[in-house]
Amino acid sequence: MDLATLLTFALAFFVFAASPGPDNMTIIARTLSHGALSGIAYGLGTVTGILFFLALAAFGLSVLAQEMGVVMTVLRYGGAIWLIWTGIRLWTAPVEPVAERKPAMRAGFLSAYVTGIALNLGNPKMPLFYIALLPNIAGSAIGLEGAFELAVVIMLVETIVIGGHVWIALRSQNLLTSPRIRRRVNRLSGTVMIGTGAAALAAR
Numbered sequence: 001m002d003l004a005t006l007l008t009f010a011l012a013f014f015v016f017a018a019s020p021g022p023d024n025m026t027i028i029a030r031t032l033s034h035g036a037l038s039g040i041a042y043g044l045g046t047v048t049g050i051l052f053f054l055a056l057a058a059f060g061l062s063v064l065a066q067e068m069g070v071v072m073t074v075l076r077y078g079g080a081i082w083l084i085w086t087g088i089r090l091w092t093a094p095v096e097p098v099a100e101r102k103p104a105m106r107a108g109f110l111s112a113y114v115t116g117i118a119l120n121l122g123n124p125k126m127p128l129f130y131i132a133l134l135p136n137i138a139g140s141a142i143g144l145e146g147a148f149e150l151a152v153v154i155m156l157v158e159t160i161v162i163g164g165h166v167w168i169a170l171r172s173q174n175l176l177t178s179p180r181i182r183r184r185v186n187r188l189s190g191t192v193m194i195g196t197g198a199a200a201l202a203a204r
Contacts, residue, residue, distance in 0.1 A: 029189035031169035043162035045116020058147035084197035090190030
């Protein structure tokens with residue numbers, strides 16, 4: 001695949017990935033509430049879902065994507081319910097002193113990662129973007145080599161996007177010394193997660 005095509009795709013994908021939306025807001029919310037690794041884990045889950053749709057587009061498996069509609073719906077519902085539950089817990093959790101906050105356990109990273117995958121696979125916009133729009137940029141016959149090149153571009157762009165949102169959240173976190181402010185941030189983060197989950201449940 002020529003350099004011009006890759007640069008065009010990189011620019012288009014950056015605009016798509018960096019634009020405000022539920023995924024990026026959830027990365028910030030999880031970073032604020034559970035730490036940087038939790039936000040990164042959720043971001044990695046969304047990237048895994050993105051690469052899945054890239055594989056479908058690259059190998060012409062649009063029919064498979066249509067047949068998996070029920071599975072993707074179940075995944076979306078599961079991820080949405082978990083996100084709503086996490087948001088509710090943030091609303092009701094007591095605010096611990098900064099010095100006593102414990103790092104999230106590995107299970108928390110795994111749940112964030114799986115939630116990112118589930119919501120991304122169940123996002124009705126993803127098949128449209130990768131199966132309908134991707135061929136208009138990279139051509140209809142991407143092939144194994146082209147898919148690898150695009151995957152590298154996606155991971156590089158997502159490293160910037162996810163890292164940027166985590167950095168923004170961490171910079172903001174340094175200001176959260178007041179328990180009242182941190183409680184409000186927790187509830188704002190919880191509201192974002194509940195809203196994201198509700199939007200996923202309502203998506204058609």
